[in-house]
Amino acid sequence: MTLSMANYVAVLFLLLSTQCFLSAHCRHFPSNQGAIGDVFDVLNYGAAGDGHTDDTQAFKDAWKATCKSSSSSPTMHVPHDKSFKLQPLTFSGEICKSNSITFQIDGHLVAPRDPHAWNTCGGSKCRQWIQFKKFGGLFIRGVGSINGQGSNWWKLSCKHDKIVCGKKPTGLVVANSNNVHIDDLTFEDSPQMHIAFERSTNIEATNLTIMAPGNSPNTDGIHIQHSSNVSIAHSIISTGDDCVSIGDGSSHLNITNIFCGPGHGISIGSLGMKGRNEKVEFVHVNNVSFTETQNGVRIKTWQGGKGYARHIVFENIIFQGSYNPIVIDQYYCPHKHCKNKTLAVKISDVTYNHILGTSNGETAVAFSCSTSTPCKNIIMKDIHLGHVKHEKKTSSYCSNVRGTADPGVFPKVSCLQVDENV
Numbered sequence: 001m002t003l004s005m006a007n008y009v010a011v012l013f014l015l016l017s018t019q020c021f022l023s024a025h026c027r028h029f030p031s032n033q034g035a036i037g038d039v040f041d042v043l044n045y046g047a048a049g050d051g052h053t054d055d056t057q058a059f060k061d062a063w064k065a066t067c068k069s070s071s072s073s074p075t076m077h078v079p080h081d082k083s084f085k086l087q088p089l090t091f092s093g094e095i096c097k098s099n100s101i102t103f104q105i106d107g108h109l110v111a112p113r114d115p116h117a118w119n120t121c122g123g124s125k126c127r128q129w130i131q132f133k134k135f136g137g138l139f140i141r142g143v144g145s146i147n148g149q150g151s152n153w154w155k156l157s158c159k160h161d162k163i164v165c166g167k168k169p170t171g172l173v174v175a176n177s178n179n180v181h182i183d184d185l186t187f188e189d190s191p192q193m194h195i196a197f198e199r200s201t202n203i204e205a206t207n208l209t210i211m212a213p214g215n216s217p218n219t220d221g222i223h224i225q226h227s228s229n230v231s232i233a234h235s236i237i238s239t240g241d242d243c244v245s246i247g248d249g250s251s252h253l254n255i256t257n258i259f260c261g262p263g264h265g266i267s268i269g270s271l272g273m274k275g276r277n278e279k280v281e282f283v284h285v286n287n288v289s290f291t292e293t294q295n296g297v298r299i300k301t302w303q304g305g306k307g308y309a310r311h312i313v314f315e316n317i318i319f320q321g322s323y324n325p326i327v328i329d330q331y332y333c334p335h336k337h338c339k340n341k342t343l344a345v346k347i348s349d350v351t352y353n354h355i356l357g358t359s360n361g362e363t364a365v366a367f368s369c370s371t372s373t374p375c376k377n378i379i380m381k382d383i384h385l386g387h388v389k390h391e392k393k394t395s396s397y398c399s400n401v402r403g404t405a406d407p408g409v410f411p412k413v414s415c416l417q418v419d420e421n422v
Contacts (some may be wrong), residue, residue, distance in 0.1 A: 010147050038071040042078055051110060056087040067096040074101040078144060083108040087119040088126040088169070093135035093177070101135070105142035105185060111149045115191070117155060118169075125167035126387040128196070135173040141183040144174060153191035168218065179204050188212065191371075193220040194239065197227045199249075208235040208420030214262035216240035220264070224250045233257050242267045243293075248278035255284070261291035265322070267298045268312065270332050271304015271346040279307040289318045292360070296325035299350070300332035303370075304341035312350045319357030320386040326352060328378070328401075329368045344370035351379045358388040365396035365413055376401030384410045 040062045043049060047058035055226050066076040078084060086109055093101065111129050112118050118126065129148055132138060147169040156168075171190030174180050175198040186209040187194045194210050196202050210221040221237035224230055226249035236259045237243040246253065246268045247400035255266065266285055271278040290296050296313040318327045319383050347369065364385035369375035378401050398415040405416040 008248060009079045014155055016045065019081075021347045024055045025161065037323045038066075038069045039075045039077050040066045040069070042076070042084065043082075044322070046085055046165070049107065050110075051083030051085055055084040056089060059084070059086060063091050066092070066101065067180045070097055072098060072099055073100045073102065075104050076274055078103075078105045078107045078109065080106045080140070080144075081392070083110055085110050085112065086130070087112065088129050088131075089132060090107060090131040090142060092133050093138060094133075096135075099137035099179075100139075101137065102139040103132075104304050105140070105143045105144040105146070109144070109146045111147065111191075113152060115153050120167070126169050127167075127399060128170040128173040130171065131158075131173045131175060131373045132180070133173075133177060135174075135177040135180060137179045138174075138177065139183070140185070141181065142185060142345065145186040145188055148190040148194070149371040150212065150219065158162050169198045170223075170232055172192075173198060174203065175199055176200065176401070177309075179210035180204070181206075183207055184212070185209075186220075189216070190219055192224045193216050193241075195243075195298040196222065196223040196225065197230055198307065199261055201232075202232040203227065205230075205232045206234050208237075210237045210239060210243075214238075214240055220245045221260075223247065226250065226255060230254070231256075239263045243355055246280055246283060247271075248276070250278070250280050250283045252284075253284065255287075255288070256286045256304065258288045259291070260288060261320075261322070261354060263291045263293050265290060265293045265295035267300060268309050268386075269297065269298075269300040270302055270343075271300070271307060271309060272302040274302075275304045275306065275343070277306040278345065281311045283312045285312075285314045287316045290322045290325070290357075291320045293322045294324065295320050295327055297315040297325040298324070298329070298351075299347060300327070300329045301345035301347065302332055303330070304343050305345040306343060308346040308348065310350075311347070314352070315353035316353070317355045317357075319359065319385060321356070321358055321360045323359065323361045324363065324366060325357070325359050326355070326365045326383075328367045328369060330373070330375070331368055342372045344373035346373055346376075348376040350382060352375070352381070353379075354382045356382075356384050357386075359385050359394050360388050362387070362392070362395055363395040363397055364411055365398070367396075367401045367413070368414070369400035371400055374400040374402055376402045379418065380405040380409045380413060382406065382408065384408070386410070
């Protein structure tokens with residue numbers, strides 16, 4: 001079959017358009033930033049952009065002008081090919097005139113390299129490096145990067161450095177906000193978590209790249225806490241901890257089209273520490289690829305806790321040499337000694353569907369549930385998890401679980417009833 005010139009041009013245009021869509025470099029200024037929006041470039045407010053000069057004050061001044069703008073969609077712009085060294089900063093949308101503000105990051109933001117060179121927040125160590133709070137409409141996007149310079153933080157311990165003990169900051173926090181979009185950016189080497197969504201609703205995070213070494217401690221890619229209607233999609237997350245971690249008060253989450261690895265997988269919890277009443281529900285994890293992760297899809301709760309984790313779906317997942325692909329653990333204890341307690345966070349209505357691939361450990365499915373509060377309505381369909389070494393076989397561990405599995409689930413999960421209707 002031959003193509004006419006018109007058809008050839010049409011196909012070529014489609015291919016180029018698709019390539020442009022997939023490349024963040026084709027999207028410096030999204031359509032919502034038209035000529036009607038004022039653009040406030042940090043260079044015009046005194047930023048040096050040389051990666052060494054402290055540009056914090058210039059960013060504060062540019063933000064003040066952006067926030068005060070009467071434009072319907074003002075933009076604060078961080079330009080290409082420059083690096084901006086920043087001390088801890090908070091951008092508040094509480095008194096801004098617009099509910100559609102864009103923070104366009106096309107350059108590179110870098111934190112101070114020395115942990116002891118970080119400024120304090122109100123006299124104490126900062127919980128985060130960059131914070132956005134109290135927004136009713138915010139776009140954080142661009143082709144730039146946000147580098148927390150975390151390598152020197154990772155080396156510090158309470159034993160050797162009391163000043164920073166237990167106070168490693170999160171890279172970027174969105175708090176007490178609604179209708180926030182984060183697109184196309186690269187996050188690197190945060191001292192602790194890279195991104196956290198706290199007490200916020202209607203959040204979309206897409207086309208992100210989040211990177212830290214596999215041995216970097218507590219460097220979760222994205223953490224969600226007390227937030228609802230959160231979507232995380234089309235992103236690559238390679239860190240030293242959870243690719244996505246889900247904490248208390250989170251509901252209606254959609255996590256889809258994610259590449260995860262290295263890291264600790266996607267985790268719900270831990271919930272119920274120190275007897276707390278904590279709740280997570282309506283979580284959908286779909287189309288995720290895990291490569292050589294320490295865990296895969298995991299729900300973890302402490303003994304003695306209260307609350308629930310329920311209405312959760314994990315589906316269309318591929319594992320490539322991951323340890324512990326499927327885990328429910330109601331006896332979570334990262335320490336050597338934890339006391340046995342009767343109370344437990346209730347886990348129910350969890351579905352695993354179309355999960356395939358290989359495990360790097362013998363136990364591919366581990367359900368360790370409480371005697372007093374068994375896991376209920378656990379459903380497994382179309383599961384096949386072999387060993388990465390073909391000569392070895394995988395197995396499952398199952399305790400105090402109620403639910404069903406279709407006949408083809410491999411490895412067999414003994415305490416689930418076989419659903420012959422599948």
